[in-house]
Amino acid sequence: MTFRPRHFVSLLLAAVFGTVAFGQNGTPLPTFGQPAAKAAQAAQPAAQPVNPVANPASNPSDSLNLRFANGIVAIAEDKIITVADVTREIAPLFQQLQAEAKSQKELDDRLTTLQDSVIQDLIDRVLIIKDFRKDEKKHIPRSYVENEIANRLSAQFDNDRSKFLAYLRTMGLTTREFEREVEEDIIYSFMRGQQRKSESIVSPVRIETFYNENKDRFYREDEVHLRLIQLTRPEGENDQQLLIQANQILARFKTGEKFEDLAKEFSRDAKRAKGGDWGLMRRSDFKSEFSDVAFNLKPGEASEPLVLPEGCFLLFVEDRKFAGIQPLNEVRDQIERMLIQQMSRVNQEKWLERLRRNGYVKHY
Numbered sequence: 001m002t003f004r005p006r007h008f009v010s011l012l013l014a015a016v017f018g019t020v021a022f023g024q025n026g027t028p029l030p031t032f033g034q035p036a037a038k039a040a041q042a043a044q045p046a047a048q049p050v051n052p053v054a055n056p057a058s059n060p061s062d063s064l065n066l067r068f069a070n071g072i073v074a075i076a077e078d079k080i081i082t083v084a085d086v087t088r089e090i091a092p093l094f095q096q097l098q099a100e101a102k103s104q105k106e107l108d109d110r111l112t113t114l115q116d117s118v119i120q121d122l123i124d125r126v127l128i129i130k131d132f133r134k135d136e137k138k139h140i141p142r143s144y145v146e147n148e149i150a151n152r153l154s155a156q157f158d159n160d161r162s163k164f165l166a167y168l169r170t171m172g173l174t175t176r177e178f179e180r181e182v183e184e185d186i187i188y189s190f191m192r193g194q195q196r197k198s199e200s201i202v203s204p205v206r207i208e209t210f211y212n213e214n215k216d217r218f219y220r221e222d223e224v225h226l227r228l229i230q231l232t233r234p235e236g237e238n239d240q241q242l243l244i245q246a247n248q249i250l251a252r253f254k255t256g257e258k259f260e261d262l263a264k265e266f267s268r269d270a271k272r273a274k275g276g277d278w279g280l281m282r283r284s285d286f287k288s289e290f291s292d293v294a295f296n297l298k299p300g301e302a303s304e305p306l307v308l309p310e311g312c313f314l315l316f317v318e319d320r321k322f323a324g325i326q327p328l329n330e331v332r333d334q335i336e337r338m339l340i341q342q343m344s345r346v347n348q349e350k351w352l353e354r355l356r357r358n359g360y361v362k363h364y
Contacts, residue, residue: 250314
């Protein structure tokens with residue numbers, strides 16, 4: 001089974017079904033519990049601090065081996081899913097789980113949850129691929145597989161075939177088996193994508209109903225669309241010299257030059273290349289020294305120079321949005337995306353449940 005890290009990060013974060021693709025970033029997996037690793041650990045000084053939650057040398061397959069003593073996790077159709085398959089998918093996240101867990105019990109619980117999610121996904125993968133292959137009219141063009149393999153050789157192995165072959169030996173795969181897995185990755189992504197596309201239209205009535213029933217979700221604070229020019233103090237300059245420069249810039253603005261162009265020329269802040277554009281900012285995003293000034297400006301107005309320990313600032317308000325419930329026309333696209341995702345989750349789960357009912361699955 002190829003390594004698909006983005007997929008299982010999504011599982012860990014409880015993301016929705018169908019939001020990721022597979023097979024683009026697989027890399028050789030680290031091994032755990034090897035003699036060399038144990039020897040290196042043993043060579044550490046005795047005073048080395050120890051993680052009280054989990055031993056860093058712990059093997060992520062330990063609990064799986066306890067749960068599945070014969071090494072078999074499940075059988076889906078004619079595919080045997082093994083402890084090794086599940087371990088390969090979990091291994092990249094194991095150290096993160098260890099670091100984040102506050103107790104051994106929490107680590108064990110989170111690891112079990114992740115294992116169960118991975119097992120179910122590996123089962124679903126087999127069922128989805130079977131669903132594709134049962135239609136004799138469907139097939140993946142050979143060129144798609146070859147292009148994907150070429151992309152992986154370039155991205156993962158710098159087009160070095162010897163590195164690629166070494167990876168296959170490590171994974172216990174032949175080139176033909178690898179090609180088949182690449183094809184199955186493409187099939188899996190295609191089938192998931194088709195399910196997402198099937199729910200891409202939401203009626204205006206449904207959007208309006210959702211808005212009327214959930215208006216509190218669309219409350220916004222006072223906001224200003226802010227541009228900013230920051231002048232810093234070169235060594236030897238004082239506040240008076242900064243004020244002189246700031247007033248010269250302000251005078252150019254008042255004669256008709258664009259604040260955006262002046263920011264690109266003079267500002268020393270992180271948004272200089274974007275014309276000092278900080279986008280929409282809420283009152284709570286500011287220090288009071290800035291908010292008191294910015295929220296008293298009208299759209300199109302620039303402030304007088306504001307001298308602070310960090311330097312001298314000119315603020316420009318491009319637009320102003322007042323606190324309250326956002327109108328439907330401003331959040332319509334947001335609601336549509338939310339409803340499409342919601343419908344997609346429901347329908348994909350129904351689709352997967354149908355595949356599970358109609359397929360052969362045996363859990364151990």
